[in-house]
Amino acid sequence: FDEKKIKALDHDLLNQLKKEVDVVLIEADGSRGMPLKVPADYEPVIDEDTDQIILITSMKGLGKRVKDVVHRYELLHLDPEKIVDGALIQQLVRYYLKRYPDAVIEVKQPEGLYQRALASLIEHNVDVTCIQKEWFMPQSKLVLLGAGHVSQYVEKTAHLLDFYTIVIDNREEFANKNIFTEAQEVYCVNYEEADHYFPAEDNTCYVIVTRGHKDDKVCLKKVLNQKALYIGMIGSKGKVKKTMDALIEEGYDESLLKQVHAPIGLPIHSQTPAEIAISIMAEIIQVKNTHQYSTMTSDLYHTKEKGTLCIITSKEGSAPRGVGSMMLVTD
Structure with missing residues (x-):
């Protein structure tokens, strides 16, 4: 340890470990304790024998100022006072995916149905702008x-x-x-x-x-x-x-x-x-x-069940339910 920063293992020791153990888990890129990061040109440092890259991000930064939750935001010339939304989190994830398109994405700590929906879209690399936050408001x-x-x-x-x-x-x-x-x-x-x-x-x-x-x-x-x-x-x-x-x-x-x-x-x-x-x-x-678009019931708003969330994103003609109406289909 040097100033509370974890350093890489000695190269020879790492190679020895590869021969002795089944799995070596390496943290390739830190973010100074912040939930989001813009990587420098030399980051992340990936070992040449790596079989799988897991890109981990978090919903902790959602709704907070860029300067408070995004490490090295200056590299993308982000406005430090901008409020982080789902689109920005996805932008930062895709910044990594340009370098490592086969990486698996994991989004930690989503709270509530809206964040869970955002997390699912980000993990599957689907544009988050296909949904609107207003659809996820509870009934008045x-x-x-x-x-x-x-x-x-x-x-x-x-x-x-x-x-x-x-x-x-x-x-x-x-x-x-x-x-x-x-x-x-x-x-x-x-x-x-x-x-x-x-x-x-x-x-x-x-x-x-x-x-x-x-x-x-x-x-x-x-x-x-x-x-x-x-x-x-x-x-x-x-x-x-x-x-x-x-x-x-x-x-x-x-x-x-x-x-x-x-x-x-x-x-x-x-x-x-x-x-x-x-x-x-x-x-x-x-x-x-x-x-407002939302017709969400309180049961759906507070649900912790897992399932497939179906959302009407556009409609034509006399369909009885409007854009933003949703239904959770469970097992």
Whole structure:
């Protein structure tokens, strides 16, 4: 060892070992502890008697800056601030394959379905741009602010559509798991604290169905500070206008408020709480499917099963499922 760097074996000793043992495993190229590397012209150093070359890379660098995870990135004039994506990992792997086209590729530590799909494409040297990261997003999360009768039907409908649902209300008799049996999270808290329980995902949908103007206004102010795929607020045109006017007086941008779906839901002349819930979820589906490709169920998103992942990458005519729809076929 010299400064913690492993040196090559003495040439005569290596030749002696070749005669005495069945397998000699040699690390031919290090990367200073980084998951990715651009090799110099003299790298890797491959012994002339080598039978098989295994090129090992990792998903650890995905989503991080080039300068933090790519050793010798300067050799390819890579932007040090660039965020590493699947295409860049494949570019670096192919840089090695130009020199050793028969090398076997192994991608270590893929996490989640998207990384597993990327790893498979890289290992089989198939262009990773044939898939898009957006296809691998989970279904949107749904936040219900207010736990009355409409919310109860929205929760049931959202469950059928595989939404992850969070219910928030300030009344114990409504905000409980005995009523919202299908919701993943139920909180009985003051609406002023509601944002502490909001999800981090940008594609979250917010439905404001509280019992009064005051609570609507509080909730809407909380939600407007979030990145959201959909914001809807129940109420008559008069009730909605009163809330919006109050927020404009407080300095809120009118163009921002116009993005709120209020009155909420598609205009299908719904009357009962169940019909109103259908109109709300129909509008959410309309917005969701306009802005994102993913229709992935939570079971598929979290699966650790092995199998063949089938993805629709293009479609023609009236095929019922869109681009990005996928199915995992197991044994």
